[in-house]
Amino acid sequence: MSAELALQSTDLALGQNLAHLLPPSWKEVIPSWFAEDTPSFDWAGFVVGEDEQEAILWGKSGGIVAGVPFFTAIFAYVNCTVEWLVPEGTAIPEGSKTKVAIVRGRARELLLGERVGLNMLARCSGIATASRKFRDIARKEGWHGVVAGTRKTTPGFRLVEKYGMLVGGVDPHRHDLSSMVMLKDNHIWAHGSITEAVKAVRRVAGFSLLVNVECQSYDEADEAIAAGANIVMLDNIEGESLHSAAKRLKDKWRGKREFLIETSGGIVEGSLAGHLGPDIDILSTSAVHQGLGHVDFSLKIQPKK
Template identity: 75%
Template structure:
């Protein structure tokens, strides 16, 4: 049930949707809606800039950074591969970016923000994955749909680079019946029967449940996944065990735990009866990985400056 790990050098960029590049003009329209006043200062001269990693973490978001820089006419030479560990407590050269000075600075903040956010998500995702694996648990750690509007592709990509399951990507990816759906329709059984009329047989149905009784009703009605939401301790693991034993050989389904999960409380949610742990903690409020982009001073200019200092 655990998600397969990526092989060394395996590239995730090729699975990005064809439309992802359409986001980049929108990001620039937001960041530079009018004149680039400061760009006038640096002009059109070709320059070289170093991308520095300044805090520890997992490098993620390489295709986004690269495409942002390509959009402004710059080229990127990577010195570290995606999914590499950027060391902490030291500055590390991650890449060299070449282009016109004005264009380098035009793309700088958009590219750095994207890389920092994506790498932060990958870093926390890796910690969650490794912490769960250290217990011997064989299930799946997954993110959630609580992503930033307009930035979901980047955030889901960061989860995958970090090694966790991105869960559903949007409302159309899987049927998830939550408490409001159930209350509005009248019951778990009615909501499942109703959605099956339109969703067909190819979509999984995941039902949010607050107790063993609700989960049992959902399985009876044909749910593929039952989410034991905000259940902890014996209530969680006892219910999960009882459900698995009751339906053994009769129905196939997954048990998911979710709600209020943090790194500190992660291990308490894991057991052989739980198949999936979904949490927004891998992406909602994670700390970004710190990067900077610094244009390198020209040697000739540096030599002139040294000569002038000596003369003084």
């Protein structure tokens, strides 16, 4: 698949229900979230009782709404229902207060789910917001390659974070060590050479997995392509060095080998444009899911009339 086709595929997915991508086991993590938040007695919940109530979910800061299936399942776990008033992927305008959903259930159970749901939603929406921003910058620059996240996710929370990337419109990259083969510098150093490492992993990984090799120079990337790598990651290479290396590789191997060139390493919003170019197929960054702001939400039980 070409980089442009991969990007188009991601865009098409945004018009569909992304919750259908989630594995059958995805809800199994929710009890652990509640076990962490309420490990013993719910003292304050004792006060509010069992009356049926409605609570409004408000979006209080600008950003993309993401995490809908997780939020709904969190409240279903405590016997509450959620009526969404905006579809997932909606952009909440900056400076506005937007009614996003209505949550219904017994007061005690609404408050049991409140913080678990809000924490997840704020984080997932923050990732979707950053992802959308990175994707839009790349588009405005006229680049048609793939903007991707990384595997530098929070342990136990990866599915939510990868889901947020998808809602924001970027590629989630590999999901785990079993998804795609990535030979990084430590793999190469431990094995001895790029060529031998690629050959060794191809013997066990078979034909169905792509092999991505992290490279520190043109020469390393050239060796990786010759060995049969599907993707070469030019890591921590910037400016003219990046673009000249990418062009030389494409020119040398044109018509001989099919491969993609990925740029990665410390890419943030301000340096994004400098990594885009006609010979770059993939740009991967952890800046869409690490060290970023959350989208602010609140849940307010409505006074009885």
